[in-house]
Amino acid sequence: MLLPPPSAVAAELRELVVGGEVLNPLSHTVYLFLVGYGVASVLGIGLGLWMGCSAFADGLLEPLVELLRPIPKSALVPALFLFLGIGMATMVTIVAFAAVFPILINTYQGVRGIDPVLLETARTFRCSRWRTVRSVILPAAMPAILTGMKVSLSLGIVLAILAEMLAGLNGLGFVILDSQRAFQTRQMYAWIVILAVFGAALSLLFDKVEQRAVPWRGQ
């Protein structure tokens, strides 16, 4: 009974989509994901660039970053509830907090892995710091940054679902949990399929964007 036949799940799925029931939770999850992922990207790329270019920033922030990374978000939830309440703020924090690390690390690695010749060339041309970052470092590190963003994409979705399960009132995570609790396995699997499709669609979209942004990556 805990493993319904695919046909039953498909039937349930059709009902959800046709009936329009799928829209409300899905849009909630999409919104949460975009906000959290957006925050994580800005923070991750910004900090990654800074830490990659500045030894001072690296020394200052590295212990903090490495200490915060292994903390499971579920352990932080009580503290987050206290300070941010039970709602969007907490959920966005959970998503952003987890998604920021792959982006940060990959950006950092990307910056550090830049061919020194490029940097020397920029120095020869007496490029300002900002110019160097924008025209040399950012493009050269772009493949690494995008890889990090790709990993964070799926991580962000996973955490949005987790956040909805822990602190949410709506969204895919919430309905999956609810149907789990009520042992409505057909519904649960149907929602999981919707989740998987959503994630796959997002990945595909990201791939398209990546191809545009980094066309020189050999395929």
Place this chain on the structure above:
Amino acid sequence: MQAPAPSAELAPQVMPAAGGRLGRWRKSHSLSGVALVLALLGLWEISARLGWADSSNWPPVTAVLAALAEGIASGELPRLLASTLMRAAAGYLIGCGCGVAAGLLLGTSRWAYYILKPLIEVFRPIPAPAIVPPLILFLGVDNVLKIFVVALACFFPVVLNTLAGVVGVDEVLLQTGRTFRAKRWRVLRDIILPASLPMIAAGMRTATGIALVVTVIAEMVAGSAGLGYYIVQMQYALRPEAMYAAVICLAATGYLVNRAVVMLEAWWIPWLGK
């Protein structure tokens, strides 16, 4: 996250004397980072003492440290940590191994890419708490389940990074291999693998962070053993200082593991950061 200074890695096979390595470590880790962490801890202590967060669930740092000391002395925290680490390590190794193999396959074989990649993309977004109840049916509630969940979580970043690394291998290198009429297997082993290593390493580094966290989450959801369960248990037992003590344990362990991985990386892939 420090890239090694170029001069130190001219002879990567020779492990420098411990003193030299330690000296370099100390120099490259400015005190400012440690100071920042201490400052934040101080802020935590003050906020708890002054009651900024009006709650018994926000213990002062000193209480947490006391609980930490007690947990270590009694041997409970080390024991739990060991069991969690064991699961994390097993899941990590399996996940990374499969990830690298799959990444290499996807990167070098067209048909594998078209068949397997969609499958991977479909399963990726399903989070641990959602996947645990169905998996319990097949794997039970013990270590096998938890290790499997961790391996699955580690698999994804590693396979993606490996794929990216393989795909990003300099065309010139591949041409050279072709000129020398190198066999496919040789090309893989001597050209593709070493050239993709930085990306693979980055993937494995991401996976290290994921492994520990997912193990703890799996323990929280599926219960009964390890630090993850202890954290939930202490929450319900109204002992938040013990809970945060365990969280600190986790953070410290994660930090040390990452340090170890970085050092391993530096020794193994010296051209990173050049």
Place this chain on the structure above:
Amino acid sequence: MKSLRYFRLAFGMLAALAAGSLGAVPSRAELTTLRVSIIPINDVTPLFSAIKQGYFAEEGIAIDTSPSAGGATGIPGLVAGSFDIVYGNVVSMLLAAQQGIDIRVVAPGTKIATVENDTSAIVVRADSGIKSGKDLEGKTVGVNTRNNVIWLYARAWIKATGGDPDKVTYKEIPHPQMEDALRQKQIDAGYMVIPYVALATAKPDFKEIGHPYSEVQLGVDVGQYLTTSKFLAEKPELATKFVRALRRGIEWYNANRGKPELLEIVSGFTRIKVDLLKQIEMAPSPLAVDPPQIEKTMQLMIEHKLLRSPVEIKPLIAQQAL
């Protein structure tokens, strides 16, 4: 895992042989291990009392308790064969039964027999002016999880005190955080259980306004020990022995509530400090399951749209439980 169980059994045999002891109590080798999934709350104290007093050992059973904080893995684990017996609440049991899951009630757990026994309560901020379900319309109530016994009876209480349960929002908040959520106005009321409720109401900021279980359905059978019909069919004597030992544990628990030895047992599996436990009143546990009460709960579930259609209660109750 099964292989682990056999390994333990084999190891136990070797250990017993090495020890070479024979006595009135069966040696380790002869003990059958039963894996019981529990939630570490006071409801299962009788089980632990029975283990501690050796009642299970005397029946030739070794209990392997598997704690699960949310109870989410209990019933799936039962179906998967990881557990032989699971402690669960009546609502989850009925939901599982409706979905066709092979589940049976094998032993009694928790029952609210008298008003004094009802330790859980709806708690509000003392200055909020909320007195009834009607006052809660348009507001938020905290429950530990939705679709379980607590959520159901919170809704029923709101209805019984003049309110419309559909006009209330139910936020899921884990028990340890409910007091904080209430204080910080993230919820307007919380349905709290011991020990958390005792701690909150001891403070002047909070007060109780109702006891859903006893006000809605006095005598409600809140939790039971569950198993599968497969287990009952294959090992009926084992089930009988389990219940027999458990009943002795229940009697011991009922007689020793508040005594230091019992508090030590509770502290052992909940990890709550003994000093905190002294402040808590423990209600007695029932010796038998109450099918008519379960029937009433089922009707309530239908009324609140948790169940599509009635579930036959009688076939679900094992003969040992009565």
